Amino acid sequence: MIRRVLVVDDDLAVREALAQTLELADLHPLPAGSFVEAKDHITADFAGVILSDMRMPGRDGFHLLDFARTADPELPVILLTGEGDIPMAVRAMSQGAFGFLEKPCAPSDLLAVIERALKTRAMVLENRRLKAQLETGDPAARLIFGSSEQAEGLRARVRIAGHARTEALVTGAPGSGVSKVAEVIHLMSPLAKGPFVKRTATGMTRDALDAAYDAAQGGSLFLDDIGTLPADTQFALLERLEREDPVRLIAGTTAELSQAVGAGRLNPDLFYRLDVMRVRIPSLAERPDDIPVMFRQYVAQASEQAGLTPPPITPEIIASLMARDWSGNARALMSAAMRFALGLGDAEADDQQVEELSLSEQMARVERSLLIAALRRVQGRATEAAQNLKLPRKTFYDKLARYGIKPENYR
The missing domain is CATH 3.40.50.300 (P-loop containing nucleotide triphosphate hydrolases)
Known part of the structure; x- marks a missing residue:
């Protein structure tokens, strides 16, 4: 998924500076100089987040926040202001803003909030997709x-x-x-x-x-x-x-x-x-790439049946799932998903199952899970994952081939 950030600010120099910061972080900025320019992007299926200045001519950041909440109450909106005060921050958060930051803001702080917002948005859209698939006529x-x-x-x-x-x-x-x-x-x-x-x-x-x-x-x-x-x-x-x-x-x-x-x-x-x-x-061993998809489906189903909000599924959880052989196939995966959705346990393999494996098999599972976790953290960008793991590019790709891991499945 392209990681889009709708950047709304009436100051051209600020827009360009923010866009440059986002591009360096492999994000895709969509610049807009006003509420009017921005509103056409703000839809229920917008696969990204909004970063908006608070003070703008005409309709300000609060107007944009209200418009976004009407289009989709779960669309993350991060507000920026150069004249921040506590009452304004309280109002912004009470009206549903995902974040409220004061300018000038350190790029690392800004990107950290945006990354959290993007992960939240991706999870919301994925849950909607799963629900729609469950309701299809096929x-x-x-x-x-x-x-x-x-x-x-x-x-x-x-x-x-x-x-x-x-x-x-x-x-x-x-x-x-x-x-x-x-x-x-x-x-x-x-x-x-x-x-x-x-x-x-x-x-x-x-x-x-x-x-x-x-x-x-x-x-x-x-x-x-x-x-x-x-x-x-x-x-x-x-x-x-x-x-x-x-x-x-x-x-x-x-x-x-x-x-x-x-x-x-x-x-x-x-x-x-x-x-x-x-x-x-x-079997699941023949199609390991389906494990994350099936787990999310089962968690969504179990959560809906129990009347609960689906818990967040982190890259670390996915990595632990991918490290298991799932000899019990879909039934075992469904059981793990139900426990996870109900808060009765995590998705890790139990000690007895791990102890039945040889040392080399256990080490292979750990290595495979680390490779997958590294790809998840960088949305499937293999070169960046290899650098983070401090592995030569060829060695990294050899390991991916050995475990049947495809980077594109983690984007």
């Missing part, structure tokens, strides 16, 4: 999180499976969300208005299978752990699949079904019938 986009190629591929496959009229098979590692993806397939299908009935295949009898089909009439029947379906019920299921039932079967498994077929535990005819439309869920 179930695949609303319920399957992530921005990686693997996540996009999964959503595309789910849409194809949803519109297909064949049986479907959803596979994935434990905790990857097999049941959830199966439900999204149902929601994407012509039978979406019908029921979505979930049953576990383990120990299911013929009578239980018939009852499940009856409950799912006009909708979808999801049989989880399909590889554990008893042999006699497998034959009954094949018979049901030959009928013209107004029920679509979606099967799920976290095991490798070809092994069950080879061992004689799964009827090959049933396997091949289900395997026509397979949807495989990639």
